Amino acid sequence: MINDLIFRYCQSEKIAFSRSRPNKKNDNAWVEQRNWTHIRKTVGYLRYDTHAELQTMNKLYRCVSVYKNFFQPTMKLLSKERIEGKIKRIYDKTQTPYRRVIESKQINKTTIKKLNKFYQSLNPAQLKRDIEKHRLELYAIYQQKMRAKNFLPMKKQFPRPVTNYMMYQKPLRLPT
Secondary structure, three states: OOOOHHHHHHHHHHOOOOOOOOOOOOOOHHHHHHEOOOOOOOHHOOOOHHHHHHHHHHHHHOOOOOOHHHHOOOEEEEEEEEEEEEEEEEEEEOEEEHHHHHHHHOHHHHHHHHHHHHHHOOOOOHHHHHHHHHHHHHHHHHHHHHHOOEEEEEEOOOOOHHHHHOOOOOOOOOOO
């Protein structure tokens, strides 16, 4: 289902609206991958539909966006080559999106200076603390909303990053 606001915007700006780019029918899988890595790992699968939740999510996404663009390295696919039925992928060195933009020849020096100044002002540890603070605030608002509706879920859901599940697993022990 398409967001009505986006649909009306596309109509008013005379933008041809389709579900994917021409000759790129696999775009949806790419978008869904980003929904997982950028959204679901951050806020989970709970339904956030109040104005207070929206404001908190906006604050959270601002922090997540800055963190991912300036401190989260990614691998960029350079080429794919089919060799005897197998696909060999060649990747560029891992870099943050910020570094890729700085090294590209497509932006001017004033923009590079602004980006460098902004980068120098960032503290990754503080960003992570802010992300966690906003995530907990979002969940508290969600719990308050559910209490107001007299809704008690059978299993409490708590939005945590996937790495938390890996870090806090019970250690496996051999039977004695």
